[in-house]
Amino acid sequence: MAHRLGRLLALTLALGLVTTACAADREGPPGTFTLVVGDSFPTSHPFSRDGARFFVARAEELSGGRLQFEYYPSENLGAPQEFVTLADSGVIDVAMISPGYVSAQLPLSGVADLPGMSTDPCRAALALEPLFAEGGVLSRADFAPDGLRPLVVGVVTGYEVMTGGGRVVTDPADVAGTQLRSSGGTIDRTVQDLGASPVAMPVTELYEAVARGTVDGTVLGPMSALPYRLDEAATNSTLGAQLGSFTITYSIAERVWDRLPPDLQRALTQAGLETTRHLCGAVAAYDARARDELTAGGLAFHELTPTELQRWREAVAPVREKWVADMERMGLPGRVALDDLLAAQRAVSGPTP
Amino acid sequence: MSGFEAGLRRVEDALAAVAAIALLALAGFVVLGVVLRYLVAAPLSWAYAFTTDYLLVAVLFLALPYTVRAGAHVRIDMLYRSLPRRAQRWCDVVGGVLAVLFAAALTWGGIALTAGAWADGDVPPPGGSELSWPVWTSTIMIPLGSAVLLVRLLYVLAVHPTEPPAEHPAPEASA
Numbered sequence: 001m002a003h004r005l006g007r008l009l010a011l012t013l014a015l016g017l018v019t020t021a022c023a024a025d026r027e028g029p030p031g032t033f034t035l036v037v038g039d040s041f042p043t044s045h046p047f048s049r050d051g052a053r054f055f056v057a058r059a060e061e062l063s064g065g066r067l068q069f070e071y072y073p074s075e076n077l078g079a080p081q082e083f084v085t086l087a088d089s090g091v092i093d094v095a096m097i098s099p100g101y102v103s104a105q106l107p108l109s110g111v112a113d114l115p116g117m118s119t120d121p122c123r124a125a126l127a128l129e130p131l132f133a134e135g136g137v138l139s140r141a142d143f144a145p146d147g148l149r150p151l152v153v154g155v156v157t158g159y160e161v162m163t164g165g166g167r168v169v170t171d172p173a174d175v176a177g178t179q180l181r182s183s184g185g186t187i188d189r190t191v192q193d194l195g196a197s198p199v200a201m202p203v204t205e206l207y208e209a210v211a212r213g214t215v216d217g218t219v220l221g222p223m224s225a226l227p228y229r230l231d232e233a234a235t236n237s238t239l240g241a242q243l244g245s246f247t248i249t250y251s252i253a254e255r256v257w258d259r260l261p262p263d264l265q266r267a268l269t270q271a272g273l274e275t276t277r278h279l280c281g282a283v284a285a286y287d288a289r290a291r292d293e294l295t296a297g298g299l300a301f302h303e304l305t306p307t308e309l310q311r312w313r314e315a316v317a318p319v320r321e322k323w324v325a326d327m328e329r330m331g332l333p334g335r336v337a338l339d340d341l342l343a344a345q346r347a348v349s350g351p352t353p
Numbered sequence: 354m355s356g357f358e359a360g361l362r363r364v365e366d367a368l369a370a371v372a373a374i375a376l377l378a379l380a381g382f383v384v385l386g387v388v389l390r391y392l393v394a395a396p397l398s399w400a401y402a403f404t405t406d407y408l409l410v411a412v413l414f415l416a417l418p419y420t421v422r423a424g425a426h427v428r429i430d431m432l433y434r435s436l437p438r439r440a441q442r443w444c445d446v447v448g449g450v451l452a453v454l455f456a457a458a459l460t461w462g463g464i465a466l467t468a469g470a471w472a473d474g475d476v477p478p479p480g481g482s483e484l485s486w487p488v489w490t491s492t493i494m495i496p497l498g499s500a501v502l503l504v505r506l507l508y509v510l511a512v513h514p515t516e517p518p519a520e521h522p523a524p525e526a527s528a
Contacts, residue, residue: 085466104470104488107478145473179394182482188398189480197394200401200482214390326479 033260034068037250038077038086039096046223047248048073050282051154051275052096055250059271063264069094084146087253094256097148098248100185106142107330111337112155112247113186114323115316118345119242121287122280124155127344129276132249137337143249149257151272152250154279156221158287159187159244162230162237162299163217164210169238170308172315178216181206186323187219187244193319207233219243223283226290231297239291240304241312250275361508362422364501369419375411379404402483406491414498418505449510456503463496 037056041048056069078086083095084105099109111131118124131138132150143150161169161180169175176195182188184200191198199215203224209215211233220230222237224246250272257265295301304312320338327334382400390396420426433444469475470488477483 085469088469103481103483104475104477105473107476110478177394179390179396182398184402184483185478185481188482192398192480197396198398198482199390199396200398323480330476330478 031261032066032068033264034070035093035252035256036077036091037069037071037094038083038092039073039250040075040080040083041073041096043073046279046282046286047096047154051152051248051279052250054278055094055152055271055275058274059268062267062271067264067267084148087251088147090253090255092253094151094250094252095148096248097143097150097251098246099142100183100246103185105146106138108141108327108332108334108337109138109143109247110186110323111138111334111341113244114320114338115159115186115190115243116313116320117157117242117245117341119157119240121155121157121283122277123345123348124157124245124247125153125276125280126348127341128153128155128247129273130344131337131340137333137340141332141337143251144254147254148251149254150249150251151268152275152279154248154276154283156223156246156283156287158221158223158242159219159246160221160238160241160301161217161219161243162210162225162234164234165213165216166235167216168236168300168302169217170302170304172312181209181215181218183220183246186319189323190243190316190319191219193322194315203228206230210234221246221287222290222294223287225299226293229297231294231299234299237294237299237301238304238312239301240309243312243316358508361501361504365418365422365505368415368498368501372412372416372419375408375415379408379412382408398482399484402477402481406483407494410491410494414494417498418501421502421505421509446510449506453503453506453510456499456506460496460499460503463492463499467492467496 037052039048039052041052043049043053052071052073056071059067060069072092077092080096080098080101083092083097084102086092087095087097097106099106100113103110112124112128118127128138130136132143132153133139134149139150161175163169163178167174167178172194175191178196179199180191180196181201181203182191182198183203188198188200196216199209201209201215206215206218206220207228207230210217210230217234218225218230225231225234252268257268260268291301324334324338327337382397382404386396386400433441436444467489470492475488477485477488479485
């Protein structure tokens with residue numbers, strides 16, 4: 001979802017910050033480089049704690065202190081919809097780039113958020129790694145043309161149907177005719193294909209909307225539902241429907257990358273690989289904890305039986321094909337992206353770290 | 354009134370009219386959304402993105418020059434009022450120059466943003482809640498509104514400091 005109004009605010013900020021950035025030389029003592037890292041997550045969020053901060057610490061260590069970082073969390077440098085623009089204009093060197101937020105700029109990367117992908121955050125992230133790496137289809141079609149090089153990949157898997165008012169959902173047919181708050185992008189398409197109406201609203205309004213019955217429910221992951229205490233408003237949730245994911249990367253701007261000596265490039269790449277592996281384990285643990293807390297708060301999870309699961313898989317199968325067709329119509333290699341991702345998921349066996 | 358000012362006013366009025374229609378549409382979409390949701394359980398899923406991508410941008414940027422002309426922007430004038438007339442004129446000039454610089458930066462930035470979106474062919478993919486319209490069709494309103502604002506500010510700077518500041522709020526302000 002691109003909030004273009006916000007883009008302008010970011011632009012104004014960029015104008016101000018570019019001047020500051022130029023004034024304060026980012027190259028400190030000879031051979032050392034200071035990179036600005038920006039994301040949208042509060043510091044207690046696993047993406048910040050086990051993603052950005054872990055990455056920064058590892059890169060500093062691996063470079064023997066020659067890489068220094070200034071980390072700005074919590075949208076300090078702008079909204080996530082602006083990060084591609086901010087990385088391009090030189091405000092941020094390593095930006096949190098999430099295809100879901102910038103689908104107009106990185107449409108093909110939406111492949112990661114299609115339904116029925118791996119439910120394991122580690123498997124999901126590691127399968128995406130080769131697609132984002134140099135020469136990978138998402139790097140070629142999406143990131144490289146925008147001057148970005150992904151270093152870290154993180155995936156929140158497990159988007160489920162969460163409903164209020166005691167409505168139990170076990171079968172895809174149960175959501176037909178309902179109105180579900182949807183976070184946009186690929187998830188909208190999935191909701192629509194299930195016969196429900198996607199309702200767009202800020203996530204901050206979700207609690208009230210579900211509590212009052214303005215919407216029947218939402219499609220969201222436990223990890224994202226907990227901060228909004230959805231357990232108080234919603235009553236039921238599926239478990240295992242896997243209607244989509246939320247994917248992020250920490251990507252470095254190519255203009256910065258090209259300026260770095262090869263050994264520091266290697267340090268960044270290595271730190272990225274390690275962070276991806278560390279982060280996915282943290283996300284999985286956090287997600288499990290979130291599920292427990294939501295359950296304790298009164299949200300009843302219904303674990304789908306293998307037969308039910310099969311029906312959900314069949315119900316969302318057309319979504320992938322429609323997505324491929326839409327991408328090919330836009331002149332993008334949708335088929336290659338989907339096939340590559342599915343092949344990579346098969347190749348990555350089981351949770352790694 | 355010079356031909357130049359008459360022309361400028363016509364452009365400003367046209368942009369303000371579009372902004373006013375956008376504001377009306379915004380209210381209309383909210384009502385329509387509620388009605389559709391309750392009566393037929395089929396809300397307009399694209400209305401939210403259309404509002405943030407188009408209507409809000411239009412309401413803000415296209416109304417900028419008109420608002421300056423009408424003197425309707427929020428002004429903190431506690432200190433200004435207590436200054437002697439001569440000092441007030443200096444304030445007008447300094448404020449005017451700063452506003453011109455800001456509007457110029459905004460215009461430049463808006464052009465860069467729009468040109469970038471155009472050159473990259475940025476389009477939200479179909480199937481989402483966003484309309485699959487090229488991004489530049491929304492961002493173009495930023496340089497458009499800012500450029501006319503810039504012209505208006507330059508005009509104010511060139512003409513107004515010679516007038517008594519008491520006359521600053523144009524008649525439209527109270528209308």
